[in-house]
Amino acid sequence: MSPVLEQWQREIETASGGLVVLVRVETDPVENVLRIAPQFPGRPIVAQRLSQEAFVVQFIRTHAMSITYEGPEGNFHFVLLNMARAADWEGLEDSILAHEFGHLWLNATGFRSLPMQQDALRDCLAIHVNDIVHHILLRQEARRRGIDAMAYWLNTREAWMKSVAGSEAPALDECQEWQIVAECVDALMGASRWPRLGEFLNLMRTRHPRLMDRAVQLRDLLSPLDLWDRSVYEYALSAVSRALSVQ
Ligand SMILES: [Zn+2]
Secondary structure, eight states: OOHHHHHHHHHHHHHHSOEEEEEEEEEETTTTEEEOOSOOTTHHHHHHHTTOHHHHHHHTTSSEEEEEEEETTEEEEEEEEEGGGGGGGTTOHHHHHHHHHHHHHHHHTTOOOOOOOSOHHHHHHHHHHHHHHHHHHHHHHHHHTTOOTTHHHHHHHHHHHHHHTTOOOOOOOHHHHHHHHHHHHHHHHHOTTOTTHHHHHHHHHHHOHHHHHHHHHHHHHHTTOOTTSHHHHHHHHHHHHHHHHOO
C-alpha cells in the first residue's frame, strides 16, 4: 500500500475510532465456498457476514466491498477484496483500495451511506444509490490526495467492452439494472478524460437505452449540487433512491 493510502487509512481510523482491516476473500471453485485468512482482527464478524446469502449475492458481483461494524468486539472497517476477480485490477490495487477508502472516509466524516437491511433487493438498491452519490465525492477526494480512483474502473470497463462486442444485451433483473445505471452515471460524471468514453456511452445506449436515459437524468440532477454540503448530500441520497425505485 502506498504511503498516501496509509495516511488515508490513519485518517479514517482517527475520524471513526475504528480499525481498517483489509480482507482478501478467495473463492474455492471446487467446494464452491469463500475462504478468508485464518486469523485477523474481527474475523468472526466477517465470517458471519459471508454466511448471509443476500450479502454474498452482492459481493460476488463486485470487485470490492467495505463493511463498517460497531459492536462489543470493537469498531471495524473491513475492506473485502473479491480475489476471484483480482485479474481485473492487476497492478492497480491502490486504485481499487482508494475507492473503498473513499467510501469509508466519507462515512467517517458524516456522509453516511444508506444502511443495509438484510433484504436482497432493498440492499441492492441502497448499494447503488450509495455508490452513485459517494463516487462523485470520493473521486474528488482521491484526486486531491493524488490517487486516481478511476484507473481500475476504466480497466474493467475496457475489458467488458471487449467481452460483449457483437453480443446482444442479456435480460437484466432489477438489481442488475441499477448496477448498469450506476455505472453509466460513473462514466458520465467521472470519466471525462477517458479516450473511450464516447464509445462506452454509445454501447450502453445501444444495449440499454432506457437505463442510459435514467443515468442522464441522474447526471442532470446531481451535477449542479454541492454534495459536500451534508444536507444537500442527504437530499441527493433520497432523490436518487426515489428515481431508481420508479419503474
Ligand atoms: Zn463504490
